[in-house]
Amino acid sequence: xxxxxxxxxxxxxxxxxxxxxxxxxxxxxxxxxxxxxxxxxxxxxxxxxxxxxxxxxxxxxxxxxxxxxxxxxxxxxxxxxxxxxxxxxxx
Amino acid sequence: xxxxxxxxxxxxxxxxxxxxxxxxxxxxxxxxxxxxxxxxxxxxxxxxxxxxxxxxxxxxxxxxxxxxxxxxxxxxxxxxxxxxxxxxxxxxxxxxxxxxxxxxxxxxxxxxxxxxxxxxxxxxxxxxxxxxxxxxxxxxxxxxxxxxxxxxxxxxxxxxxxxxxxxxxxxxxxxxxxxxxxxxxxxxxxxxxxxxxxxxxxxxxxxxxxxxxxxxxxxxxxxxxxxxxxxxxxxxxxxxxxxxxxxxxxxxxxxxxxxxxxxxxxxxxxxxxxxxxxxxxxxxxxxxxxxxxxxxxxxxxxxxxxxxxxxxxxxxxxxxxxxxxxxxxxxxxxxxxxxxxxxxxxxxxxxxxxxxxxxxxxxxxxxxxxxxxxxxxxxxxxxxxxxxxxxxxxxxxxxxxxxxxxxxxxxxxxxxxxxxxxxxxxxxxxxxxxxxxxxxxxxxxxxxxxxxxxxxxxxxxxxxxxxxxxxxxxxxxxxxxxxxxxxxxxxxxxxxxxxxxxxxxxxxxxxxxxxxxxxxxxxxxxxxxxxxxxxxxxxxxxxxxxxxxxxxxxxxx
Numbered sequence: 001x002x003x004x005x006x007x008x009x010x011x012x013x014x015x016x017x018x019x020x021x022x023x024x025x026x027x028x029x030x031x032x033x034x035x036x037x038x039x040x041x042x043x044x045x046x047x048x049x050x051x052x053x054x055x056x057x058x059x060x061x062x063x064x065x066x067x068x069x070x071x072x073x074x075x076x077x078x079x080x081x082x083x084x085x086x087x088x089x090x091x
Numbered sequence: 092x093x094x095x096x097x098x099x100x101x102x103x104x105x106x107x108x109x110x111x112x113x114x115x116x117x118x119x120x121x122x123x124x125x126x127x128x129x130x131x132x133x134x135x136x137x138x139x140x141x142x143x144x145x146x147x148x149x150x151x152x153x154x155x156x157x158x159x160x161x162x163x164x165x166x167x168x169x170x171x172x173x174x175x176x177x178x179x180x181x182x183x184x185x186x187x188x189x190x191x192x193x194x195x196x197x198x199x200x201x202x203x204x205x206x207x208x209x210x211x212x213x214x215x216x217x218x219x220x221x222x223x224x225x226x227x228x229x230x231x232x233x234x235x236x237x238x239x240x241x242x243x244x245x246x247x248x249x250x251x252x253x254x255x256x257x258x259x260x261x262x263x264x265x266x267x268x269x270x271x272x273x274x275x276x277x278x279x280x281x282x283x284x285x286x287x288x289x290x291x292x293x294x295x296x297x298x299x300x301x302x303x304x305x306x307x308x309x310x311x312x313x314x315x316x317x318x319x320x321x322x323x324x325x326x327x328x329x330x331x332x333x334x335x336x337x338x339x340x341x342x343x344x345x346x347x348x349x350x351x352x353x354x355x356x357x358x359x360x361x362x363x364x365x366x367x368x369x370x371x372x373x374x375x376x377x378x379x380x381x382x383x384x385x386x387x388x389x390x391x392x393x394x395x396x397x398x399x400x401x402x403x404x405x406x407x408x409x410x411x412x413x414x415x416x417x418x419x420x421x422x423x424x425x426x427x428x429x430x431x432x433x434x435x436x437x438x439x440x441x442x443x444x445x446x447x448x449x450x451x452x453x454x455x456x457x458x459x460x461x462x463x464x465x466x467x468x469x470x471x472x473x474x475x476x477x478x479x480x481x482x483x484x485x486x487x488x489x490x491x492x493x494x495x496x497x498x499x500x501x502x503x504x505x506x507x508x509x510x511x512x513x514x515x516x517x518x519x520x521x522x523x524x525x526x527x528x529x530x531x532x533x534x535x536x537x538x539x540x541x542x543x544x545x546x547x548x549x550x551x552x553x554x555x556x557x558x559x560x561x562x563x564x565x566x567x568x569x570x571x572x573x574x575x576x577x578x579x580x581x582x583x584x585x586x587x588x589x590x591x592x593x594x595x596x597x598x599x600x601x602x603x604x605x606x607x608x609x610x611x612x613x614x615x616x617x618x619x620x621x622x623x624x625x626x627x628x629x630x631x632x633x634x635x636x637x638x639x640x641x642x643x644x645x646x647x648x
Contacts, residue, residue, distance in 0.1 A: 027616055028601065042360050045205070048610070049363045049386040049549065050584050056390065069392035074361045075368065 013063055013084035020058035021080070024051055037081040052078065063087065117349045118318045122282040122307040123341075124160075124193035126314070126349045128153065131276075134325060134351035141372070142183050142356040149351070152190060154274040155183075159191025159224060159247055161272035166245050168221050169195045171286035176200040176220035176244075177335065178211070178229050178236065181356055184249055185335055188224035189344065194279045197222070198287025198304060201335035202236070204229050206609045210300065212239035214292050217302060217501070220244065227251045237263055247271065284308035290501060291338055291435050294553045294612065296543070298560030302501030305338070309438045312494040314345055316466040320443065321376075321403055321427075323350035329376040330369070331356045332383065337550070338435050339407055343378060352376075364392040373400040377423070380408035380550030384415050385580055395421040407431035407440050408550030410538055411460045412580040416446055417453060432462035432538070435552075436510070436522050438495040441469050442536060459581060461534040469493030470519065473530040478514055481530050488542055489526040492519040544633070546574040546583050548611045558586060558604065558612055565603035566593035569623045571631045572614060575640045588614035589636055591623045 014037055021035055025046065041047045047055065056067045065087040072086035117133070120126045131139070131153040138146040163169055175192040177199055179185035185201075192199040200218045202211045215223070215236055222245040225233040230248075234257055237244060244263045248254065254265035284307045295301035323329075329347040331354045333340040347354040361368045364387050369377065377398070384406070387393040398404075401423040406416075411430045420428055433440035444463025447453060465471040472480050473487030481487035490512075496519075499507030510523050527539040544555045555572040562570035569591035574583035590600060597617040604613045624635035 028613075030598070030601075040360070042363075045610070049382070052363055053386055053389045067390065069364055069366065069387075069390045072364075073367070074364055075358055076360075078360055078363070 013059055013065070013087050014080055016059040016062040017055055017080045017083055020055040020062075021046065023058075024054065035080065037084075038079050040077040040079055042078045047078070056083065059083075059087070117351075118311075118315050120282075120349075121284045121311065122193065122196070122279065122286055123288050123310065123345055124190070124196065124279040125282045126311075126345055127156075127190050128194060128276075128278045130348050130351050137325065137351060138353045139348060140183070140186055140354050140356065142181075142186070143358075146353070147183060147186075149348075150276075152187065153276055155187045155249065156190035156194055157274045157276055158271040159188060159249065160194035160279070161275060162245070162247055162266055163192065163195035163197050163222055165272065166222065168197050168245070169280075171196045171283050173197045173222070174200050174218050174220040174287065174290055175222040175224065176202050176215060176218065178202040178204060178223060178225045178233055179335075180204045180229070180359070181331070181335060182226055182228070184224065184226035186344070186356075187249060188247075189335065191224070192222075193288065196279060196282060196286045198290045200290045200292075201340075203334050203336045203609065204232050205334075206336075207606050208232060208235035208239070209606055210609065211236045214300060214302075215240045215244070216242075217292070217300070218290055222247060224249065230255050237261055282307075284311065289338070289341065291336065292501075293435055294545070294551075294557050296545075296554040296556040298557050300557075301503060301506060303435045303497055304501050305341075305435070305438050305497055309495050309497050310341060310345075312468060313342075313438050313440070313466070314349060316468070317342065317346060317440075318349060320466075321346070323347065323352055323376070325351035327352035327376055327402075328372055328374045329354050330365070330374055330378055332362055332365070332379050337408070338439050339378065339380075339550075342439050347376075363387075364390050366392040366397055369398055369401070374398075375400055376403040376405070377401050377426070378405040378407070381406050381411045381415055381580075382409065382549040382582055384419055385412075385578070385582060388415060388418050393418055393422050396424060398423040399425055401426040404428045405431055407433070409547040409582060412582070413453065413456055413458050413460055415580060416460055420446060420448065420453075430460050430462060432536075433491075433495075434522070434524055436497055436500075437469075437491045437493075437524075438497065441465055441491050441493070441495055442471050444535065456534065457531075457537055459538060461531065461537045462528070463535050465491075465493070466495075469495055470517075470521070471536060472521075473528050473536065474514070474521075474523075480516070483530060483532045486527060486529045486539060489524045489528040489536065489538075490514075490521040491524060492517070492521045496520060496522045546586075548574070548583055548585065551609070551611045553586065553612045555586070558588060558608060558614065561604050561607045562588050562590055562600060562614075565600050566590045566595045568593040569620075569631065571633060571636055573633060573637050573640065575637075576644065585615040586612065587640060588617045589620055590617060591620055593619075 068088045131149040135150040139149040139152045140147040175197040177188035224247045246265045248267045258265045292300040331343045404426040428446040430444045431440035432442045470492035475481045475487045529537045558572040559570045571589040575587045624632040626632040
């Protein structure tokens with residue numbers, strides 16, 4: 001049950017982050033096809049630091065949850081799935 | 092590359108750092124190549140570089156670099172006037188190329204692999220670089236650059252076993268790893284302060300990048316001043332965040348290497364928020380643009396007490412907001428924090444200002460922190476519209492003089508004459524920065540903004556006219572660019588492009604920008620204007636365009 005809840009939260013955050021990324025790409029005049037959850041956004045050149053920050057703020061606003069940078073291992077790659085997992089559950 | 096020469100980082104650090112000999116007169120050397128060579132002999136087995144998870148010792152870096160140096164020497168490119176381009180993305184080969192070119196008395200010309208090929212080819216042509224160092228991961232990029240390079244280039248491939256198939260169809264000569272001379276650790280012969288050290292290209296207001304050749308007689312005074320100011324030590328572990336196309340990377344490399352310290356190339360993924368990286372490696376010196384700290388603050392990855400290992404934190408490249416400096420001071424409680432200032436034309440940084448630690452002193456500072464006073468032997472002065480020194484608390488254009496000021500723009504005497512000038516009250520050549528400053532009685536020089544349309548995006552210089560030239564060419568219509576949005580800390584986050592009537596869709600306009608401009612200069616959005624705003628002189632009214640963006644932002648909030 002607990003696991004299902006976590007999965008549901010992650011999936012909602014994944015959607016919010018994915019939507020935020022798509023909006024950003026569209027704004028940049030780029031093809032906004034869905035980006036796979038495990039694609040490295042930096043390696044693909046899809047976000048810069050400002051883009052990443054905007055995406056996270058959008059997802060925070062949409063979910064009411066806070067991004068926890070300590071829960072994110074940036075070195076292993078910046079993916080939608082890792083970003084989603086670094087959001088803390090609402091207090 | 093010799094994998095056996097690398098070592099386990101933690102074991103090495105503990106043993107080697109404990110026995111590190113003190114740095115002596117490395118920085119008295121005449122050239123960057125000699126600085127590295129002296130240090131490499133002194134600190135041979137110590138780690139010079141951490142890159143992609145592995146340490147590279149001074150002797151190994153010297154050995155690899157010597158093969159580049161000898162290749163350039165054998166080709167006759169060692170007279171202090173030749174240029175060697177380096178195409179990459181801060182990988183080991185790029186650092187090897189920098190040291191190798193410097194040891195061969197060749198000015199290096201960094202080419203950023205993230206920039207469009209069209210731009211890199213233009214830089215290759217303008218620089219007339221006679222050689223190119225490229226790693227195997229960037230061969231495809233090199234092909235695109237070399238096919239648009241009309242002169243013959245010696246292409247060095249230090250980690251490729253053979254030349255690529257397409258090489259045979261070019262006018263260039265390729266030397267794969269096996270054809271490079273064997274390592275030789277003799278010092279750079281006849282190193283001369285007049286030798287070119289590096290040639291950097293920055294955004295140009297005429298629509299094309301403009302070059303600045305920095306000679307060793309410009310960069311060595313900087314390194315000596317800064318080494319005396321910060322006393323780098325062999326046990327220092329220093330961040331390496333800047334692309335090699337950013338001259339602050341010269342400070343990174345040669346201040347660390349001259350001291351026998353270790354340079355930690357922060358991986359691209361971590362450059363956003365290197366908090367864990369700094370903590371894990373217990374780094375002792377930090378150097379970044381304020382935007383990096385701003386991103387960390389935004390991600391809540393900058394917390395009080397985060398960086399106890401830092402003894403020195405330097406910021407440069409754009410205005411440093413007080414709010415950010417205060418957060419950094421709390422995160423790095425043991426660090427001396429300084430704000431450096433300087434354009435490429437005056438070699439890395441020419442003024443420095445130290446952040447006070449006392450709260451009451453911080454409170455009294457302006458919201459954008461001062462840029463301080465000139466380094467020893469250099470001149471920095473606010474000049475009023477009558478070309479006289481501004482008085483106390485008066486505003487003026489910041490002008491710089493001294494040994495760090497370069498000779499001017501690369502093969503652009505017209506631009507040089509505009510910016511490198513003489514004043515009646517001084518014999519020296521002064522560089523007009525275009526920066527507006529106040530000569531504050533209490534704080535020294537305080538940055539107020541620009542007199543022209545240059546902006547900084549994450550520390551990168553962008554002449555908005557260059558963006559406009561690309562939009563104008565692509566759309567064949569009126570075009571303008573403004574920096575937008577401006578964050579709460581006053582730092583510009585991006586650029587918005589405006590165009591008049593054109594049938595070209597937004598994505599085609601943006602693609603034209605991506606083909607010609609570095610990523611940070613590509614507009615994040617295009618706005619179309621039917622009724623193009625003109626001022627009384629019949630020129631584009633940028634103030635009205637800015638007001639439109641402000642109104643748009645207000646209507647959204």
